Amino acid sequence: MNAKELDKDTWLITRGEGQGSTHNYLLAGEDKAALLDTGLKAEELRDFTASLTDKPIVVIHTHGHIDHIGNDQQFEEIMLHPKDFDLYRLHSSADFRRDFFKGKPDEELMKRPINQEVQLQPLTDGMIIDLGGRVIKVIENPGHTHGSVSLIEEAKKTIYTGDMVCEMGVLMHFPESTSIETYKQSLTNLRSAITADYQLYPGHQQAPLSVEWIDAYIACADELIELGNQIAKKNPVDKGIAEVQFHSKGKATISYTSEKLMKSRRT
Numbered sequence: 001m002n003a004k005e006l007d008k009d010t011w012l013i014t015r016g017e018g019q020g021s022t023h024n025y026l027l028a029g030e031d032k033a034a035l036l037d038t039g040l041k042a043e044e045l046r047d048f049t050a051s052l053t054d055k056p057i058v059v060i061h062t063h064g065h066i067d068h069i070g071n072d073q074q075f076e077e078i079m080l081h082p083k084d085f086d087l088y089r090l091h092s093s094a095d096f097r098r099d100f101f102k103g104k105p106d107e108e109l110m111k112r113p114i115n116q117e118v119q120l121q122p123l124t125d126g127m128i129i130d131l132g133g134r135v136i137k138v139i140e141n142p143g144h145t146h147g148s149v150s151l152i153e154e155a156k157k158t159i160y161t162g163d164m165v166c167e168m169g170v171l172m173h174f175p176e177s178t179s180i181e182t183y184k185q186s187l188t189n190l191r192s193a194i195t196a197d198y199q200l201y202p203g204h205q206q207a208p209l210s211v212e213w214i215d216a217y218i219a220c221a222d223e224l225i226e227l228g229n230q231i232a233k234k235n236p237v238d239k240g241i242a243e244v245q246f247h248s249k250g251k252a253t254i255s256y257t258s259e260k261l262m263k264s265r266r267t
Contacts, residue, residue, distance in 0.1 A: 001043055003052060007156075009134070011052055012207060015039060019168050022067055023203055025160055027153070028053040029131025035059045036151065036160050037203060038071040041110060046074040060129065060136070062162025062203060063148040064088035066100055072115045081123045081140065084147025087176050088120065123149055141190060143183030145176045150190055157198045158208075164190070165213050167205035169253035173244045173260065180228070180256065184221035187214055213251070220252035228261040 004012045009028040014021055025036040026049055033055040038045055049057060058077040061068060064084030069091060072078050080088055090096050098111040125140040137152045144163045151160040163170065164186065172183060191214045199208035224247050242259045 001039075001045075001048060003048070009053075010156075012201070013039075013048070015041075019205060021205055023201070023207055025201060026052055026057075027131065027134065027136065028055050029134035031130075031132025032056045032058055034129065034131055034136060034151075035075070037062055037068040037162070038075070040067040040070045041106065042114075043071055044074075045071040055131075058129070060123070060151065061088075062150070062160065062164075063145040064091060065145065065163070066091040066097070068162070068203065069115060072118050077121065078118050079121045079123050079129075081147035081149050083142070084145055084176075085120055087145060087147065088115070092116070092118075125149075139190060139193060141186040142178045143186045144170060144172065145174070146178055148186075152193065157195070158201065159190070159194055159198055160201045161190075162203045164202075165200055165209065165217055166202045167209065167213075167251075169246070169255060170217065171255045173255045173257050177260070180221050180224045180254070180261065183254075184218060184225065187218045187221065190214060191218065216250045216252040217254070220247060220249040220254050223247060223249050224254060224256060224261065228258075231258070231262065 001013060001015050006012055011026040013024040013026060016022060022039055024039055027034045033053045035049060035057050038059055057075055058079060059072060059075045061080040064080055064087040069088060092113060092115040094111060094113040101110040123138050125138060127138040129136045139150045139152060141148045141150045141164050148162055148164055150164060172180060196211050198211050200213060201207045202209060242257050244255055244257055246253055246255050
């Protein structure tokens with residue numbers, strides 16, 4: 001775990017390299033600081049952030065997946081979109097963590113339940129979080145999960161996108177992921193909320209990214225939607241298969257299952 005200073009009150013906290021890298025962001029205001037996600041494995045994250053800022057910290061989650069909530073129990077104030085509350089509890093459970101970490105280093109430690117005492121506070125679309133002289137706006141972005149959000153800091157022309165836009169692909173095959181149509185609409189809404197000079201800070205891999213990455217994922221999603229339409233036209237009763245597949249266009253890659261792609265055309 002290491003921290004890179006993006007400006008005098010903003011840090012990129014990262015672990016790993018390349019495809020497996022995971023990022024959190026620490027944004028300090030005059031009154032308090034926001035920590036965007038808390039990583040996967042157990043770490044002394046509270047002590048680490050205290051070495052960067054003396055402000056009280058509120059954790060703001062981009063979504064409720066296991067690799068974003070791993071150290072919440074070290075903090076008092078945790079915020080998440082309510083549509084990911086159930087996902088958060090599942091990914092904090094012993095059973096889920098046992099399966100996830102099976103055969104991996106520190107398996108015995110990591111399979112324990114976490115966040116059992118955490119009281120989640122709801123994030124809502126359009127919510128303004130004032131850190132004191134520094135304001136963050138919440139935008140609902142259902143896609144990767146139903147409760148995914150992005151966080152816009154207009155004064156710095158910065159947006160934190162979680163796992164909605166990433167350099168090496170966006171995973172949309174999970175049971176908790178939305179349809180590709182919903183994901184595309186979220187990207188379109190996101191793009192309309194910012195200008196071309198914004199920088200994107202995702203939850204993994206290369207950071208920052210340019211706004212062009214949103215356009216690339218919109219185009220990729222468009223092709224997937226058309227693929228689903230073509231399959232449905234040829235065989236209206238085709239239910240697809242559950243096997244994970246990948247579709248790429250330009251620099252964007254989206255994982256999906258044809259089962260999920262076809263289900264959205266039957267509902």
